[in-house]
Amino acid sequence: MQIVRHRYDAVVVGAGGAGLMAALNLAQAGVPTAVLSKLYPTRSHTGTAQGGIGAALGNMEEDHWEWHVFDTIKGSDYLADQDAVEVMCREAIDCVYFLEHMGLPFDRTDEGKIMQRRFGGHTNNITGEPVRRACHAADRTGHMILQTLYQQCIRYGVQFFNEFFLTDLLLTGDPLDPATRCCGAVALEMRTGILHIFHAKAVLFATGGFGRIYKVTSNAHTLTGDGCAVAWRRGIPLEDMEFYQFHPTGIYKLGVLLSEAARGEGAYLLNGLGERFMARYAPKLMELAPRDLVSRAMYLEIREGRGVNGKDYLHLDVRHLPKEVLEKKLPDITEFARIYLGVDPEKEPVPVQPTAHYAMGGIPTDVHGRVVVDEKNTPLTGFYAAGECACVSVHGANRLGTNSLVDILVFGRRAGLHMAQFCREADFPPLPDKPEAMTMERIRHLLNNTDGKWRVGQIRRALQEVMMDKASVLRTGDGLRECWDKVRDLKGQYAQVRLDDHHRAFNLDLIEALELGYLLDCAEALVASALNRAESRGAHYREDFPQRDDANWLKHTLIYRRDKGHKAGDAEVEFRYKPVVITKYPPQERKY
Numbered sequence: 001m002q003i004v005r006h007r008y009d010a011v012v013v014g015a016g017g018a019g020l021m022a023a024l025n026l027a028q029a030g031v032p033t034a035v036l037s038k039l040y041p042t043r044s045h046t047g048t049a050q051g052g053i054g055a056a057l058g059n060m061e062e063d064h065w066e067w068h069v070f071d072t073i074k075g076s077d078y079l080a081d082q083d084a085v086e087v088m089c090r091e092a093i094d095c096v097y098f099l100e101h102m103g104l105p106f107d108r109t110d111e112g113k114i115m116q117r118r119f120g121g122h123t124n125n126i127t128g129e130p131v132r133r134a135c136h137a138a139d140r141t142g143h144m145i146l147q148t149l150y151q152q153c154i155r156y157g158v159q160f161f162n163e164f165f166l167t168d169l170l171l172t173g174d175p176l177d178p179a180t181r182c183c184g185a186v187a188l189e190m191r192t193g194i195l196h197i198f199h200a201k202a203v204l205f206a207t208g209g210f211g212r213i214y215k216v217t218s219n220a221h222t223l224t225g226d227g228c229a230v231a232w233r234r235g236i237p238l239e240d241m242e243f244y245q246f247h248p249t250g251i252y253k254l255g256v257l258l259s260e261a262a263r264g265e266g267a268y269l270l271n272g273l274g275e276r277f278m279a280r281y282a283p284k285l286m287e288l289a290p291r292d293l294v295s296r297a298m299y300l301e302i303r304e305g306r307g308v309n310g311k312d313y314l315h316l317d318v319r320h321l322p323k324e325v326l327e328k329k330l331p332d333i334t335e336f337a338r339i340y341l342g343v344d345p346e347k348e349p350v351p352v353q354p355t356a357h358y359a360m361g362g363i364p365t366d367v368h369g370r371v372v373v374d375e376k377n378t379p380l381t382g383f384y385a386a387g388e389c390a391c392v393s394v395h396g397a398n399r400l401g402t403n404s405l406v407d408i409l410v411f412g413r414r415a416g417l418h419m420a421q422f423c424r425e426a427d428f429p430p431l432p433d434k435p436e437a438m439t440m441e442r443i444r445h446l447l448n449n450t451d452g453k454w455r456v457g458q459i460r461r462a463l464q465e466v467m468m469d470k471a472s473v474l475r476t477g478d479g480l481r482e483c484w485d486k487v488r489d490l491k492g493q494y495a496q497v498r499l500d501d502h503h504r505a506f507n508l509d510l511i512e513a514l515e516l517g518y519l520l521d522c523a524e525a526l527v528a529s530a531l532n533r534a535e536s537r538g539a540h541y542r543e544d545f546p547q548r549d550d551a552n553w554l555k556h557t558l559i560y561r562r563d564k565g566h567k568a569g570d571a572e573v574e575f576r577y578k579p580v581v582i583t584k585y586p587p588q589e590r591k592y
């Protein structure tokens with residue numbers, strides 16, 4: 001297998017909002033920076049973000065970043081680290097202006113200020129009423145972020161390696177040994193099948209989420225948790241994996257997202273009886289309650305027989321909104337309903353169901369984006385993470401809408417700035433002997449296993465089904481145990497997977513098999529963590545433990561993989577716990 005070596009001070013894996021923001025800040029600081037991405041950068045998933053970026057600009061009505069802090073902490077069911085939330089909400093404002101100055105075409109008020117809209121869980125802290133905090137560019141905000149950042153990265157000379165697929169992280173030793181440094185990454189060039197070793201002083205993972213572990217999801221096929229799984233396999237823990245967000249309004253059966261922006265502009269949710277059922281669950285905020293509450297309410301309505309026509313969906317109704325709002329502020333959403341369902345939202349309500357959307361958990365980091373490896377927050381020198389693959393933790397048990405775009409911008413920038421400082425002072429650590437060894441072993445196994453009896457599609461489908469059935473919005477201990485057994489069986493089958501394509505060049509069969517391995521690891525970490533957490537908090541709802549239990553569970557989960565070997569199915573897991581940082585807001589009951 002041909003191998004090519006590169007040397008860059010900083011290597012960023014992932015070209016979504018988090019990766020590009022980090023790379024831009026590195027390049028502006030004059031640090032030689034490479035970005036690797038399995039997708040062409042502007043096809044990254046940030047581009048699908050619709051509704052907006054939360055920042056308390058106060059352009060449309062009174063607002064304060066401290067109110068944004070409180071809403072985020074309350075929304076997180078008090079699991080977010082409050083010091084990190086303060087950093088995020090304060091710096092969100094500056095990040096929005098940074099993007100504006102870089103050319104992002106925000107929607108404007110008549111006076112020329114950045115326009116803002118309402119979003120779930122964002123409130124005026126005095127009245128408790130929804131507040132306009134989401135800065136938007138129609139319902140194509142993420143698309144505009146990516147275009148803006150990519151152009152600026154090109155301008156500042158970032159080197160892009162597009163369609164390069166991350167396969168491994170390189171360390172000088174055991175990640176839990178404080179002397180260990182991160183020294184690079186390994187990637188497969190998809191076009192040629194050549195392996196590339198990137199030797200670096202610092203590496204940042206910004207590889208996005210893993211919604212594809214579920215059958216119904218808003219996430220693209222490429223969101224397979226690659227960065228989380230690669231780090232986990234190298235002995236780095238994952239944090240709070242049990243908290244996975246379901247967004248209330250996915251298109252029925254497909255999961256394609258109809259943004260909360262619709263409800264922010266005034267859309268209703270109706271059950272089969274035509275009732276605005278949210279009045280029973282969140283009388284004040286109604287459809288603008290946080291996503292965990294709305295999704296759970298929808299599952300309960302359906303289970304109690306109030307789905308539409310007795311089926312497992314409900315209605316999103318925008319018929320009462322002015323035509324101008326639909327055309328100017330919600331054009332994508334309107335079009336999606338027409339294209340995917342053949343439903344004209346101006347005339348009929350749209351069938352929706354909760355859809356797997358966002359990973360609150362991921363690779364643990366501090367507020368500088370440094371990956372930390374234990375309950376004392378010990379950093380792994382030279383390794384950084386940002387965006388959806390990371391867990392700072394600012395979302396705790398449930399993220400508020402618009403806070404992911406803030407997270408990727410604020411912590412992407414902070415990570416880039418910290419890396420720049422680190423790269424100026426640090427030397428290049430040595431590479432291990434044969435840095436490509438793990439990748440080659442895995443690829444050879446997949447390509448040579450000609451008599452394996454399982455196919456990638458079969459295993460992936462079975463995984464997505466069992467995760468949707470047993471580890472989604474409503475969970476039980478028995479269901480999770482069943483799910484765990486199934487995921488372990490599927491890992492066994494994965495060891496005997498057979499590919500059709502045995503070539504090196506542009507082998508998408510191989511890429512999908514590697515991605516399936518990552519999905520299985522993320523699912524395993526999620527299910528084990530969910531089974532372990534015997535309480536209900538935010539998006540993690542255990543019917544057998546329906547109450548939040550602050551006495552025993554006001555803490556973050558760290559899950560470690562303890563390998564008995566490199567073969568799938570061999571891993572054991574271990575838990576440790578990290579205290580939640582509380583600054584000003586002691587936990588209270590959440591009422592909306």
Ligand SMILES: Cc1cc2nc3c(=O)[nH]c(=O)nc-3n(C[C@H](O)[C@H](O)[C@H](O)COP(=O)(O)OP(=O)(O)OC[C@H]3O[C@@H](n4cnc5c(N)ncnc54)[C@H](O)[C@@H]3O)c2cc1C
Pocket residue numbers: 013014015016017018019036037038039040041044045046047048049050051052053054141142164165166167206207208209218219220226227257259357358386387388389401402403404405406408
């Ligand atoms: C439909 C939709 C709408 C949303 N709307 C909003 C919204 O309005 N507001 C909000 O705050 N949030 C929203 N979100 C969430 C938010 O968009 C994402 O959480 C966020 O954009 C993630 O950004 P990221 O930079 O972490 O990852 P991504 O943008 O997903 O980028 C991941 C990058 O990693 C690369 N990568 C992954 N694996 C590999 C690998 N093995 N090798 C090399 N490269 C790899 C990919 O190529 C890509 O460049 C929405 C999400 C969805 C799905």
